[in-house]
Amino acid sequence: MSKIASLVPESLKASKPSLIRVLNNKYGSDPEVVNLTVGEPDFKTADHVKLAAIKSILDDHTHYPHNWGTPGLRSAISEYLADDLDLHYDPEGEIFVTEGASGAISTIIAGLCQPGDVVLIPCPAYTLYRINAELRDAKAVELETAEPDFKVTPELLKKALDKYGEKVKVLVLNYPVNPTGVTYTPDEVRALADLLKNYNVAILDDEIYADLLYEGEHLPMAKLLPDQTLYVSGVSKNAAMTGWRVGYICGPHDVLGALAKVHQAAISTNATMNMDAAEEALRHGKADTAQMKAEYDRRRQFLMTAMDKIGFHYTKPMGAFYLWVKIPDSFDGDSMAYAEHLAEKAKVAIVPAAAFTKLPVRYFRISYAASMEKLKRAVDGLAKVFAEDGSFYD
Amino acid sequence: MSKIASLVPESLKASKPSLIRVLNNKYGSDPEVVNLTVGEPDFKTADHVKLAAIKSILDDHTHYPHNWGTPGLRSAISEYLADDLDLHYDPEGEIFVTEGASGAISTIIAGLCQPGDVVLIPCPAYTLYRINAELRDAKAVELETAEPDFKVTPELLKKALDKYGEKVKVLVLNYPVNPTGVTYTPDEVRALADLLKNYNVAILDDEIYADLLYEGEHLPMAKLLPDQTLYVSGVSKNAAMTGWRVGYICGPHDVLGALAKVHQAAISTNATMNMDAAEEALRHGKADTAQMKAEYDRRRQFLMTAMDKIGFHYTKPMGAFYLWVKIPDSFDGDSMAYAEHLAEKAKVAIVPAAAFTKLPVRYFRISYAASMEKLKRAVDGLAKVFAEDGSFYD
Structure with a gap:
């Protein structure tokens, strides 16, 4: 030792x-x-995306980018979300780029939780939510969903929100869901939103799989409750870019300003050429x-x-x-x-x-x-x- | 709002x-x-480094790397430090790659400090040390160094170590020093080590500028107190690679194992092709x-x-x-x-x-x-x- x-x-x-x-x-x-x-x-990763990265490197985009991410990538995210999901975020102040969606998750939980606070996690769920809550000395409360589809219901959620009260800072939503592959129907999303609008809780809305839905329709929670939702996504899954480490958070300007400070303290910024590659994937990768x-x-x-x-x-x-x-x-x-x-x-x-x-x-x-x-x-x-x-x- | x-x-x-x-x-x-x-x-960034990144991309190194960093980069770090500074770290377990030296600093402070703990920072100093301590609800204690060279002395350090006692988890050392450009002579490093060996405190030893010393000799604190030093560096300054975001921590296996969990929770891993570029810089960038x-x-x-x-x-x-x-x-x-x-x-x-x-x-x-x-x-x-x-x- x-x-x-x-x-x-x-x-x-x-x-x-x-x-x-x-x-x-x-x-x-x-x-x-x-x-x-x-x-x-x-x-x-697609050839045109790889070429964009190569061009970026040859153009000597090897210096520090803006802490919030390159303006080009932020504008590409804004346009992609508007086109893909009818979500509207201003590239100046409502979007910032993170080190993968992992960087988004850790930043939101570390930024909004203090020791003793509660993060509600409908389970089964990706482990990173729980791990980040625990590292922040917050309590990760697993919501026990039911077979066969393991979705959180308004009733189950209300019970937890009322039980933990103001201690609840963050609710995790992730759909389509890792690991179950299920998703929430628009009606189910609306029902959850109807409940959540009555609570002062931030929704960590991890929609990294939004583009990979084979049946049904995807309604982003961010569409219904933009003022309390932190929309998390990235290019790892839909553009096969796991190794490039580019994710993002979109949300209300005042909260993003605070969260950007947390992300900046953690890693300063993402890598420049990787953001140029992600920009290409979002602009021309459909x-x-x-x-x-x-x-x-x-x-x-x-x-x-x-x-x-x-x-x-x-x-x-x-x-x-x-x-x-x-x-x-x-x-x-x-x-x-x-x-x-x-x-x-x-x-x-x-x-x-x-x-x-x-x-x-x-x-x-x-x-x-x-x-x-x-x-x-x-x-x-x-x-x-x-x-x-x-x-x-x- | x-x-x-x-x-x-x-x-x-x-x-x-x-x-x-x-x-x-x-x-x-x-x-x-x-x-x-x-x-x-x-x-x-040098052309041969840019070409290494391009080769990595063309070879489809676009997938998740090992959480501790690619084996190639870890071995390059190990060899570089042995050759450059006579520091010896095992690529398996004593070195892990971080998102820039920033990622190293935040990981060490977030990992070792709990709310109320103390981080000692000889000042003037790079702001990221203080910011990360504060975000962890730890106390950043600035050690007031004296004109004209603003170096911390064993006397000044001892006073602070004794005053804050077991609350002190991390002492920041950074030399050559940002912002003053001074450095510690080998004798000064030895004198600090003689004191520090009596205290159970981790030394966050940020030597990112070690290769940019114009006069005098560089003696790494990690050489004297390997068992309590977390050696932090990266390729941003010595290889002009700020935009690539590659840093690293070297240190005792058991502490690194814990810190790697913190870094993994924060961002999962660094980007693969960026690590391949850093490997080239360390192997052939002297x-x-x-x-x-x-x-x-x-x-x-x-x-x-x-x-x-x-x-x-x-x-x-x-x-x-x-x-x-x-x-x-x-x-x-x-x-x-x-x-x-x-x-x-x-x-x-x-x-x-x-x-x-x-x-x-x-x-x-x-x-x-x-x-x-x-x-x-x-x-x-x-x-x-x-x-x-x-x-x-x-």
């Missing part, structure tokens, strides 16, 4: 790294195992997204058909690139045990529900941001194990 | 943006004013650094000669690219007033001491990371105003 190891706060020592990363590290390099853990597009989306949809339908045939129960996926599968009742163990079982016997690595909630939910997530060839191998393995186990649901 | 504006904590509302950025925004676009505010190399350093030195000597001739007093600059100039006693006003005065009358934008300390220090910083042509214009303006003012020192 190093001399200063004792300076690490207990809460940080106890903080667990993301189980997704742990599993990815464990199975990512095993050629025998089909790795369906990571929610990362298997597509490459066809790329459409093409990837068609392929994801093909995989989604393949997986549903295959799971139906095998006998697995699952939640009907509407968006993102995840399938949320129920663990057979016949299996005697929790979701982590089932994940280990599948890795060992089916040679398929998936993410157990334990990665997304502290509650004992018996589901697992398949990421279909993976090639058809991999998905076919995975399905074969899952079919074999399902049968060998004599799996059944009560 | 937006509905959720009241959710912004008072401490965040009160947090001031960096005065450097404010002045840069104010004078950066005024063609009449010579802008010497920003500490950013005026050089472009000649670039040497060339830029020679040019900075030429400017340093030009400025010293010019200031001597005008009659300005200044602290002798040894490293980085800053000249720390004393405001004439004849001027009736604080450092901010003098900065405004120079901008208006001399058409030169510099950064007043007020940006680097809350104490009433009557100095200003000139950044000579600017072309000789600019520096000549600036000197002419300063000479004119110095004379017109009838400036003198008591």
Whole structure:
């Protein structure tokens, strides 16, 4: 133990790294195992986006950009959101660029919460919300949603809002939902908005998968409650740009001004050439997204058909690139045990529900941001194990 | 005011943006004013580094990298530090890559401090240390150093360490020093180490300017107290790569493991192609650094000669690219007033001491990371105003 190891706060020592990363590290390099853990597009970034980055570098855009992000990218975000989702934000003061959507999430939670405050998180959910609340010494309150679609209802939300009162600073909404693949219908969004407008709580509205919706209609919460919503998105998922690290927050000018200070203190600014690449993706990348989306949809339908045939129960996926599968009742163990079982016997690595909630939910997530060839191998393995186990649901 | 504006904590509302950025925004676009505010190399990133980034993009390194940074960059950092400063860190577990040195500073302070803890900051100092302490609800204690070289002494440090006791989690050291351009001699570093080894405090050892030392010898604190030092650096200054946002932390394995969780929660990872570029800079960029350093030195000597001739007093600059100039006693006003005065009358934008300390220090910083042509214009303006003012020192 190093001399200063004792300076690490207990809460940080106890903080667990993301189980997704742990599993990815464990199975990512095993050629025998089909790795369906990571929610990362298997597509490459489009050539015209890569060329924009190269042009930026050749043009010596290698200096500090504006702390809020390049004016070009901010204006591209503004135009993209207006065109795509009828959302209207002023590039001067209502949009700032973050280091991936992760940077947006951490900035909002660190900025608005003080120790002891509450962040409400409908679960299952992406782990970063909880981790950031805990690192800020705030309380991450998981809202226990119900099978089969695991969506938060106004009733459930109202109970939590009333219970924690003014301590609640942030409510996390994320749809289409990672890990379940479900989404909220416009009516459901309206019903939540009708409730939320009565509470002074900031909505961390993570719509990073908004462009990957295969069925139904997407109504952004930011459209209904612009004055209390912090709209979070980025180019990682819709433009296959995870490695470029460009996300953004849009919202009310006065709150963004405060949050920009938090982001600036954390990392000063994003990288310049990466923002130039993201600008190109937003301005001219719709066809790329459409093409990837068609392929994801093909995989989604393949997986549903295959799971139906095998006998697995699952939640009907509407968006993102995840399938949320129920663990057979016949299996005697929790979701982590089932994940280990599948890795060992089916040679398929998936993410157990334990990665997304502290509650004992018996589901697992398949990421279909993976090639058809991999998905076919995975399905074969899952079919074999399902049968060998004599799996059944009560 | 937006509905959720009241959710912004008072401490965040009160947090001031960096005065450097404010002045840069104010004078950066005024063609009449010579802008010497920003500490950013005026050089472009070297061609071979740009080509490495382009190759990385063409090779489709557009996916998530390892959270600690690419193995290639971590190994390049390890080899660079061994060769350059005789510092020895294992790429596996003792080095992780951050979003610029800013990301290193925020990660260390956010990770090791809890509300009420103390960060000791010898002042004048770069503002980001104080801002990050305040955002963590820790107390930023400025150590008041003395003219003319503004270096912290063991006596001054001991008084503060004893006064704040176990509350002190982090001591900031930064040398060569921004904003004064001075540095600590090996004997001075040894004397500080002799004291610090008796205290359980982490040393945030920001040596981002280590490669830009024009006189004297650089002894890293990390060499003397590896077990309690978190060595912070990056490629922004020595490789003219500010816009790429690549920094790093080296230190004891157990503390780094905890800090990596904080950085991961904040931004997940750095961008992949930017790390590939930084790897090239560290592996093959020594000649670039040497060339830029020679040019900075030429400017340093030009400025010293010019200031001597005008009659300005200044602290002798040894490293980085800053000249720390004393405001004439004849001027009736604080450092901010003098900065405004120079901008208006001399058409030169510099950064007043007020940006680097809350104490009433009557100095200003000139950044000579600017072309000789600019520096000549600036000197002419300063000479004119110095004379017109009838400036003198008591």
